Amino acid sequence: MDVSQYLEIFIDETKEHLQTLSDQLMILEQEPENMDTINEIFRAAHSLKGMAGTMGYKRMQRLTHDMENVFQEIRSGNMTVKPELVDVLFRGLDALEAYLANILESSDEGTEDNEEIINTLNGIADAATGKVKEEPVKPAAGTAKQSSVAKYDSIQVSDYEKNTFEKAKAQNENIFGITVYLQETCILKAARVFLVFKALEELGEVIKSVPDIQDIEDEKFDLDFSLVYFTKETMEKVKAAIENVSEVHEVIIGPFSFDDTSGPKADAEPKASMPKEPEPKPAAKPATAKPAAAQAATKPAAAKQANSKKQAKPAVGRTVRVDIEKLDVLMNLVSELIIAKNGLVSINSAESDVKNDAAAFNEQIEYLESVTTNLHESVMKVRMVPIESVVSRFPRMIRDLSKKLGKKMELHMTGEETELDRTVIDEIGDPLQHLLRNSADHGLEANDERIALGKEEVGNIYLDAYQDGNNVNIEVRDDGAGINIEKVKNKAIEKGTLTAEQADHMTDKEIIDLLFRPSFSTAEQVTDVSGRGVGLDVVKTKIEGLGGNIECKTVLGEGSSFIIRLPLTLAIIQALMVELGPEKYAIPLGSIETIEDVMVTDIKSVQTKEVINLRGTVIPLIRLDQILDIEAGGEDVDILTVVIVKKGDRLAGLVVDNLIGQQEIVIKSIGSYINCSKMIGGATILGDGEIALILEVNALV
Amino acid sequence: MEDIHGAHNFGIAEGKQYIVVCLGTEQYGIDIKYVDNIVRNQRITRVPKAQHYFKGVINLRGEIIPVMSLRLKFGLEPDEFTNATRIIIIKLEPQSAIGIIVDEVKEVVTLNGNSIDKASSSDPSDPLIQYLSGVGKHNDGLISLLNISAVIVGREGKDTV
Known part of the structure; x- marks a missing residue:
């Protein structure tokens, strides 16, 4: 059966079901006994299974089938919900999202079996229902850190490029191979790479990159990329320049020998160590109760999803779901527009005295005016999407961060129904995620520290959206340590961004604004000062690109808040x-x-x-x-x-x-x-x- | 009919068509494929703090189009708007048009490869040279052929007044 015509519906509905699953799982974690939630999850899993089966996505079907089974057991009272189970379910959810991302991209679910998640699920179900089968508990495998290899060694060089190299050598330029690893937490990877390129181009010339520029722009790469680079500068200087860019994990640099391309070695090398694409991480990692391991396993799936989001989606077009009522209003207004036009036509053709004409004409103009105003409003409304579609994934993210960082924290969201233009909604997700991570990672103190300070143990992060005149404000707030302005100031002086005199004349606000400066946001350096500034420059650029602005307020010891102000309408x-x-x-x-x-x-x-x-x-x-x-x-x-x-x-x-x-x-x-x-x-x-x-x-x- | 058709094809295959415009006494040629439109002088709205050779923006049938003075860009005397002054609307990319003010539009000529020489100047530091793609010969006159993308996006070199 040809089901391709149903693909779009399938994708839409799958997204909805996955969101339901995610929301309900969050609730389940808090209230393991909540029967409504359990039923809701069971239904969502069941629908997903049916849909995946119809569409012929066997792997997806199998995974949802096993998730459904577990809930069947819970529903019938044979087992109870344990934190380990929720962890596994979340990983299952990530796997499902990865399937969906694959389907979006190529209308194929991919080949990942997620055997390990299924086994764990079944293991838990069996253990609970009496079949004695000990859950395999193995020590957490080493974190999924990539080994730092100088991948630039394997860059292939064409004859033409070799010529260029020889010329450069003749001009006494140094030829370096560079491999840059980004931090795993890096969100706007392409932007980071762009900054690296920009820094490099100030000192010399980038000749070749693997993967190529286009792929990098599309974020079709993992966490590393390699370059061949000409410069008159020293290796140390180049390295320092790259390390100055935030969220760069490691830089490996060395002289690049292009002679390698001649002879048999060139043939052998690419095969042996062409790690253009990092070896697929063994997703089937032994199940452990350790949340850290679960975290690591979910990573590739999440990363894959983020990547595919950036790529063109051949399978489906960009759509907005529109309430049928809104369309009815539009239709009505268009009919009114036609009536208004006819009114004008009849005035034109009617033979009557001039004075009457003018009055009737004015009346029609006024009528036309009110119709066009309403029409404009309605069309804008069609383009408006509630912000909920972006922020709904954040509770889950904070939950994961909380486990990963070992801090207790809670996300409070208000105003999810606030509407924004579709184009803005599409772009605002990443910057918000960045700010939330910042708050969770650096803003909030550790739990014991909080107790010592007399604050409640659980840290609070707030995400508030509200309309303010012609703007929509989105506020990311935490009740953590706040930004230590003195330390920022000292750091700025130390880094040479400011002189001591300049710093003395600056207001607190101006000092805080320094954090948004690209030169200032070098991750490590600022982290040990105040913990702020990671990637804020990128966030700011993005927001300003949308016609908005961002502001930061902070009170030392009481927390800080970032306020994003976005225009409601664009045109x-x-x-x-x-x-x-x-x-x-x-x-x-x-x-x-x-x-x-x-x-x-x-x-x-x-x-x-x-x-x-x-x-x-x-x-x-x-x-x-x-x-x-x-x-x-x-x-x-x-x-x-x-x-x-x-x-x-x-x-x-x-x-x-x-x-x-x-x-x-x-x-x-x-x-x-x-x-x-x-x-x-x-x-x-x-x-x-x-x-x-x-x-x-x-x-x- | 056949003949006309053939000749037409011949013209396109063998040469390029240029619109010949005047700045003072000099003739310049603009490749016709970039020309979207030629309009009479319009009311130009000044844009503060723009590059000095941008006279401002005009409203062309609901589209807002920036207008550049070729004279100022080339470091010549400022424009004097006369009845012959025209704005040539250039489209390098479909979405972004730009207007160029010229003293006069003369004719459209077809030049083939033989009648185009490389642009050369006795003075290699002549700032205008970067804006030219060649020199065309037509009816005993010389036409400086403009490299239109260099004119539009090119940075001001030493030609600042």
């Missing part, structure tokens, strides 16, 4: 149109606090900067005409029109010549060729065809 916004000399600009309404008339005599000067005192708050003034190089046309006036804007909790006053009014504008890009500053966020076309530029308040304040 259409409400804006205030203002005039500056002969030019028109749009200021997004979402960032405007108030509009004030300010007497020139009320302007004070603080450190040569103009400020005003507005109802007790000192607000800096920004003369837009000066910043934007607008020719001063107007004569001096006594009263200035000042638009007060906010960025986070900071305010600033923008001096404008005239206010035009509020308007709904469509944001358009002004292209990549023109090299305008960050102050211009785009452009929009006004009703008369004229262009107005949109001011990016975040860059101005």
Whole structure:
């Protein structure tokens, strides 16, 4: 039977069932006696088994069958839920997710049998039901650390490349082979590699990489990659440059001898030690009660899944599930649009007096306006997806981290129903995961330390999402140690990022902002200071790419919080149109606090900067005409029109010549060729065809 | 009919078509395959803090297109907008268009390989040389053929005014 047409449905439903399984297993771990949960899991496993069977995925079917069996026994009261069982079930879940990832990629489930998980499951079931069969307990196998091999030795070199090498040698350039291992915890691998390349290209030239650049960009590699590199610098300097990049586990560097390619050795070598793809880790690891081992075994599956997510998905397209009601609303609005159009047509053709025409015309315009506004809103809503689809995997992640780090911690989530644009949802997962890991790993203190400090033993991590005007805020918070600003400051001075004098003048906020600097986020160094800064630069870049920003607040000893602010809609916004000399600009309404008339005599000067005192708050003034190089046309006036804007909790006053009014504008890009500053966020076309530029308040304040 | 068809094919196979534009007294040729459109001078909205040779952006049927002054890019006198001034809309990639201001658009010519010489200059440090792909001969006149991607994405060299 050809079942390929059902593939998409299968994938969708499998995802839902797996999520249910994951959620319910989390509950089961807390409440092993909860019969509802057990039933729910049984049903999900049963449905999965049936679906996998229909689609011909035998391995998936077998695994779910055995999971179902176990729950059958639990349901009938023959056995109880033990922590070991939950661990095994979680591993089974990971294996199922790996199958799904394979199916997504190639519509084939792959060849992994997961024999070991099945055996363990059956072992537990048998042991519990009386059949004496001792669960095999073996010492935890060594952690799945990769052996650090200088893999660059096996890079193959073509004749053409050999020529290049010889030329370089003639110019006294050093040719190095480099193998870089990333840390296992590294999330944005491609970004890290990019940073490594960037660092290297400052000192020399990367000639060849294995795997090649394209594969690296697509994250089609494990945790290591190898390079051939030309440089005039010394080996130590190059090595230091790479190690300066965060989350690099190890760098192996040595002279690269390209002569190897000649003669029989070249033929023999690639076969013998061509570890382009790391040898498949033996997933069938002996079952142990040790959570660490379980953790290690789940790793490859999780990593595989993360990889496949980045790749093109030939099997299925990108879809959004839309509530049928939303579609009905859309359909209604389109009919109304047609009615409005017909109304205009009839006015045009009807022969009546001019005065009546104008009134009817205006009426139709108003009608049209309300229809288009509603239509816009509805279309945006169709694109909106609740944030739940991203954050639902986090409880599981925190559970695993908790076991791995040996710290007790709990994740509290609120606002999962907050909706965001689909494109933002797709991108926000990794940065959030990064922040949560940071909180769990470095933010929270160890349990005994917490008790000593008089805090409750279990550490708390909060993930709160909520709407704030035109923005959605996502807050990752912990009640851990907080960031020690003094230590960050000292480290910055030590590293040469700052001089001691500079540091003395900086506010705490500015010091914290250092953590987001790429140069600062070298994992090891910061970990022994404050435990923060791992990969925050990457997080920041990603968030800013989505048009948002990130801010960090911290109180020493009480915890820290990272607040991500994201725009709700991407394409259409409400804006205030203002005039500056002969030019028109749009200021997004979402960032405007108030509009004030300010007497020139009320302007004070603080450190040569103009400020005003507005109802007790000192607000800096920004003369837009000066910043934007607008020719001063107007004569001096006594009263200035000042638009007060906010960025986070900071305010600033923008001096404008005239206010035009509020308007709904469509944001358009002004292209990549023109090299305008960050102050211009785009452009929009006004009703008369004229262009107005949109001011990016975040860059101005 | 057959003949016309054949001749047409012949033209494409044997040579490239160029749009000939004027900047002052000089003639420049732009490969026609990059040209999306030629429009009359429009109202240009200035973009603050942009590169000096970008005059701003225009609205072309709802699309916002940055406009570059070829004169300023080449370090010549600033443009004087006349009735003959045109903006040539170039599309290097489907998604991003860019406009180039020229004094005048003259004609379309077909040049084959024989009538194109390599661009050379008595002064090798001439900054303009990086923007040229060759020099075409047509009706006793010389046409400097622009390397359009270098003009658009190329960094300003020594040609800053």
